[in-house]
Amino acid sequence: MRLRDVELRDLPAYLAMRCDPVMMAELGGPLPAEGMAAKVARDVAAAAADRDWIKVIEVDGQPAGTVVLWTHPEASAESHPNQPAVAPLSEIGWMVLPDFQGRGLAKAAVRELLEQACADGRWGRVHAYPGVGNGASNGICRSLGFTLRAECEVDFAGRTLRCNDWAYDTVGVRHQ
Numbered sequence: 001m002r003l004r005d006v007e008l009r010d011l012p013a014y015l016a017m018r019c020d021p022v023m024m025a026e027l028g029g030p031l032p033a034e035g036m037a038a039k040v041a042r043d044v045a046a047a048a049a050d051r052d053w054i055k056v057i058e059v060d061g062q063p064a065g066t067v068v069l070w071t072h073p074e075a076s077a078e079s080h081p082n083q084p085a086v087a088p089l090s091e092i093g094w095m096v097l098p099d100f101q102g103r104g105l106a107k108a109a110v111r112e113l114l115e116q117a118c119a120d121g122r123w124g125r126v127h128a129y130p131g132v133g134n135g136a137s138n139g140i141c142r143s144l145g146f147t148l149r150a151e152c153e154v155d156f157a158g159r160t161l162r163c164n165d166w167a168y169d170t171v172g173v174r175h176q
C-alpha cells in the first residue's frame with residue numbers, strides 16, 4: 001500500500017466510491033455522477049497547491065480508496081456559545097473500495113496520513129466524523145488513539161448525518 005496525490009485519472013475510482021449506493025450507505029446515499037469530474041479537478045488542484053492532502057490509497061498500481069485531510073472555514077466545535085470561533089477545523093475522512101475492504105487498508109492509510117500530519121505540524125487537532133453506525137470507521141478511530149468527544153449532526157453534500165466526533169491531536173497535546 002502507498003499513498004499518492006489524487007490525479008485526474010482517478011475519476012473512475014471517484015465514481016465507484018462516491019456514486020455507489022453501498023459505498024455511500026453511511027454517508028446519506030450516492031452522489032450524482034454529474035459534477036464528479038469537476039470534483040476530481042478541484043481535488044487535484046487543492047492537492048497540487050498543498051492546501052489539502054487528498055491521497056489515493058494505491059495497491060499494486062490500482063486505486064483502492066482515498067484518505068483526505070483538509071480544513072473547514074466553519075466555526076470550530078470548541079467555540080464559546082457567545083463568541084463563535086472562526087478558526088479552521090481540520091478533518092480527516094477515508095473510503096476503501098469493496099474489493100479491497102477487510103485487509104486493514106483504511107486503518108493503515110489513516111495511520112500513515114496522521115503520522116505525516118504530526119511531522120508536518122500545521123494541522124492541530126484533527127477531527128473525524130464517522131456515522132454512529134459505521135462500525136469499521138469508529139473502530140479505526142478507537143484503535144488509532146482518537147478521543148471520542150460527542151455525537152453531533154454533520155452536513156455532508158446537503159444531507160444531515162448523525163455522527164461521532166472523534167479528535168486526534170497532531171501537535172502532541174491531547175485536549176478533552
Ligand SMILES: CC(C)(COP(=O)(O)OP(=O)(O)OC[C@H]1O[C@@H](n2cnc3c(N)ncnc32)[C@H](O)[C@@H]1OP(=O)(O)O)[C@@H](O)C(=O)NCCC(=O)NCCS
Binds near residue numbers: 096103137
Ligand atoms: C469503512 C471502510 C473505510 C473500512 O475500510 P477497510 O479497509 O475495510 O477497513 P480495515 O480493514 O482497515 O478495518 C478497520 C477496522 O474495522 C474493523 N471492522 C471492519 N468491518 C467492521 C464492522 N462492520 N464492524 C466493526 N468493525 C469492523 C476491522 O476489524 C478493523 O479493526 P482491527 O484493526 O481492530 O481489526 C470501508 O468499508 C468503506 O470505505 N466503507 C464505505 C465508506 C465509508 O463508510 N467511509 C468512512 C466514512 S468515515
